[in-house]
Amino acid sequence: MNDKRRRLTRLTVxxxxxxAALAMSFFERLLTAGLPLPPGVKPGFSNIAVLFACAAVGLPCALFIVVIKAGFAFLTAGATAGFLSLCGGLLSVLTMFALLKLKRERLTYAGISVCSAVAHNxxxxxxxSLLAGSALYLSWLPVLLVSGAVFGAVTGVILNVVMPALTNVRFLR
Amino acid sequence: MKDKLQKIVRPADLIVVAAVLAVAAVLWAVLAHLTGTTAQIVCDGEVIATIDLSAVKEAYDVTLDNGVTVRVEPGAICFAASDCANLLCIHAGKLTRAGQSAACLPNKTLIRITGRDRRGPDALTG
Amino acid sequence: MKKQTLRRAAALCCAALLLAGACSGCGRSFTERTAFAMGSVLTARIYAPEEQAEKLFGRITDGVNGVDRRISATNPDSPVYAANHTGSSNADAYTLNKLGDIVMVCNILNGTVDPTVGALTELWGFSSDTPRKPTDGEIQAALETVGLEKLLLDDVNGSIILSEGQKLDPGAFGKGIALDEAYLALHTATYSAVVTFGGSVLLFGAPKSGKSWTVGIRDPFKGENDSFATLSLTPDDDNYVGYLSTSGSYEKNFTENGVTYHHILSPETGYPVETDLVSVTVCAGGGLSSDALSTACFINGLNETTLRWLKSFGAEAVFVNKDKQYYITDGLKDCFTLNDDSFSPMDHEG
Structure with a gap:
């Protein structure tokens, strides 16, 4: 597999x-539309794509997806939503990258996903807080930590189950 | 069978989840002990109004320059109107306890309840 | 593997303990809503998930507004308002029932409280922005119109007929009746609640944190959030309902020419009742009765008749006088906790 082909494959993937991430976001919004969820509590299915990208393709790929997601949020929900998505996504990806490098043998994608979901929130x-120019949304933290743990675990387990089926993983790196 | 399970979930994963839940629980317990009656309206980082909600006798509105209207009631504060696109600020509903907050991010306006009260009786007569 | 399992177990145990600790504060999770009605603030703490609490609160405010529309003397839609302005008016069965209840309770209390004091209260203007002391002549004239026997509630024709110059003022009973309506709204559901309305309190169901409801008794000498004592009311079962009302001379008073006039008028003299008492708090099984009793006990003072009234309604009370002394009826003695040592028990023997 030569370099050119590899890069093309990487680009396409x-x-x-x-x-896929955008589609999952959209699907997720359909699911949660009617539900009275506090702001920021989302199943986060699109993170499956991001985590897969980070693990199987590389950091630049994951970052690219985060930017695309933030752009999508900006186009559909406004500049504030875009900014929030970007910040959450960046912190999330950096966490994923760090954990993948450090704790690969102990943690499965479930644990990494939990951490990245919490980081995202x-x-x-x-x-x-930065935008509102004021201190903490303390009261939201506990809820978001719990939802991050729960949903992060769910998406992580999904990735755990699905990963072995994607046999070209090694081939892409 | 065990191998398969190891691929889906491992001890370290569970520890991570437990740790996050524990932190959340601690934060929640700490917050739950704060009950307050002082509200603040914060615009662009500056506290432009501090209101003692327990001293409010009649509900009134505070209209800000940026197109946001805040309703102050005895014991509660909330967003009444805003020109922002998503109206999440209004959907946040009424704030009645310390630590609660709501914000209209596009308008950079935040309302919250601060302060701390001893755990009072269920009601006060008279 | 054993070490790992142990560590995992330890982490989970810690989390569980912390969660349990946090949940002990869970018992107090209620939804609190506030509304404005009948010129006062109504606050309800409903121990239910937010959605159900909102629905219940809606029903409560509907009920309270319904009471306002029927018996309020200041609501232009009410038959009482119409009667006050024209001398008589048609009234629906609900209104007549409520007025009939008021009359019945007042008769038991020997007319010490009276809804026909409208002309008198209007004269003093305590509910307006400009209260004033009327002249003796004005008071006498108004007193002529006061009297339950002069009021005609015609159930057959569905009308209220007032005598010459007579006016109705159900102000002393309105909040209590509204809380009775709130109870009707609440008891169809299984959630406990505490409803506070203009100083009167309705307790419904079993308290979530601990065995008793704690109600603070307002300190007559301090601000509106200060209590000098607490009552712990322990329900026997989930169907418990209790009402508390307080009548006090520390609210709605004005000073003219150096004299302070409080708003609890004696239907006999037409003047604010002269008494050593500064507040009476009554705990009863009904909203109307607790409201009526608190005012009647205040006007009549602490004596045998008053105590007999309380007994006949199965109600209890706490009396406070201007020397910071208090008297508690037997049923409440074990429920009473003093928070402020500057108060002391009265010597009075009922």
Missing amino acids: TAMLAA IGQLGAA
Whole structure:
């Protein structure tokens, strides 16, 4: 497999994953539309794509998906939503990257996903605090930590189950 | 069978989840002990109004320059109107306890309840 | 593997303990809503998930507004308002029932409280922005119109007929009746609640944190959030309902020419009742009765008749006088906790 082909494959896969992430976001919004959820509590299915990208393709790919997601949020929900998505996504990806490098043998994608989901929520809370120009949304933290843990675990387990089926993993790196 | 389970979930994963839940529980317990009656309206980082909600006798509205209206009631504060796109601020509903907050991010306005009270009786007569 | 399992177990145990600790504060999770009605603030703490609590609160405010529309003397839609302005008016069965209840309770209390004091209260203007002391002549004239026997509630024709110059003022009973309506709204559901309305309190169901409801008794000498004592009311079962009302001379008073006039008028003299008492708090099984009793006990003072009234309604009370002394009826003695040592028990023997 030569370099050119590898890069092309990587480019294509990145685009596909970004599209998949957006599709999952959309699907998620359909699911949660009627439910009275506090702001920031989301199943986070699109993170499956991001985590897969980070683990199987590389950091640049994951970052690209985060930017695309933030752009999508900006186009559909406004500049504030875009900014929050960007901050949450960046912190999330950096956490994923760090954990993948450090704790690969002890943690499965479930644990990494939990941490990245929590990081995502903290990133969003931080961004929101920055925008409002004031201190903490303390009262939201406990809820978001719990939802991050729960949903992060769910998406992580899904990835655990699905990963072995994607046999080209090694081939892409 | 055990191998398969190891691929889905491992001890370290569970520890991570437990740790996050524990932190959440601690934070929640700490917050639950704070009950307050002082509200603040914060615009662009500056506290532009501090209101003692327990001294409010009649509900009134505070209209800000940026298109946001805040309703102050005895014991509660909330967003009444805003020109923002998503109206999440209004959907946040009424704030009645310390630590609660709501914000209209596009308008950079935040309302919250601060302060701390001893755990009072269920009601006060008279 | 054993070490790992142990560590995992330890972490989970810690989390569980912390969660349990946090949940002990869970018992107090209620939804609190506030509304404005009948010129006062109504606050309800409903121990239910937010959605159900909102629905219940809606029903409560509907009930309270319904009471306002029927018996309020200041609501232009009410038959009472119409009667006050024209001397008589048609009234629906609900209104007549409520007025009939008021009359019945007042008769038991020997007319010490009276809804026909409208002309008198209007004269003093305590509910307006400009209260004033009327002249003796004005008071005498108004007193002529006061009297339950002069009021005609015609159930057959569905109307209220007032005598010449007579006016109705159900102000002393309105909040209690509204809380009775709140109870009707609440008891169809299984959630406990505490409803506070203009100083009167309704307790419904079993308290979530601990065995008793704690109600603070307002300190007559301090601000509106200060209590000098607490009552612990322990329900026997989930269907418990209790009402508390307080009548006090520390509210709605004005000073003219150096004299302070409080708002609890004696239907006999037409003047604010002269008494050593500064507040009476009554705990009863009904909203109307607790409201009526608190005012009647205040006007009549602490004596045998008053105590007999309380017994006949199965109600209890706490009396406070201007020397910071208090008297508690037998049923409440074990429920009473003093928070402020500057108060002392009265010497009075009922």
